[in-house]
Amino acid sequence: MFGLKALELIRELKRSQDGAMIPFNEDNVRQVLEEMRALYDENQNDVSATVEGEAGLFAAVQYRHNCLERNKRCLLAYVYNRLQVIRDMRWEFGSVLPPDVKLNLSEQEIQWFTKYNKSLATYMRSLGAEGLDLTQDRKPPKSLYIEVRCLVDHGEFETDDGSIVVLKKNSQHFLQRSQCENLIRQGILEHVIS
DSSP states (O other): OTTHHHHHHHHHHHHTTTSOOOOOOHHHHHHHHHHHHHHHHHHHHHHHHHHTTOOTTHHHHHHHHHHHHHHHHHHHHHHHHHHHHHHHHHHHHOSSOOHHHHTTSOHHHHHHHHHHHHHHHHHHHHSTTTOOOTTSOSSOOSOSEEEEEEOSOOEEEEOTTSOEEEEOTTOEEEEEHHHHHHHHHTTSEEEOOO
């Protein structure tokens, strides 16, 4: 039966819809590609035979062609959906992926992530005189200043206006959102919601 391995790839995607990155299934992808190569070769042989005078092979050629198209669509869906998850992770985690996520990527996916990273960084640098970090506020902020609590002893932190804030464990500060967003992502500060 044709297309079973391709269908397994799609089912695998469906099971991992929660945004987690499952390991790239290189074995199934290879098997689907081998099946496609075999179908293509059979079609080439039957088309040559049809040209030479055998007339009853058109239905088989059409069937195998449809199987090829289905496998192709399944492979493209698998790769495209994985790239969408990787793109979303770039916006969530920043320019460096966590090691456990990186282990689940293929070499080509890591290369794609690197190129996407460079393209995004180049674009952000081109915005305005000093550039604009588009990854900073994924949702529009309700206020420019937020109250934060320091989770670890971090030491001195210099704000954009030049003032120094000492970030000690359990100390609370009222800082500009744009200046402390990265420290919140790193787990140094937490946003205090009152």
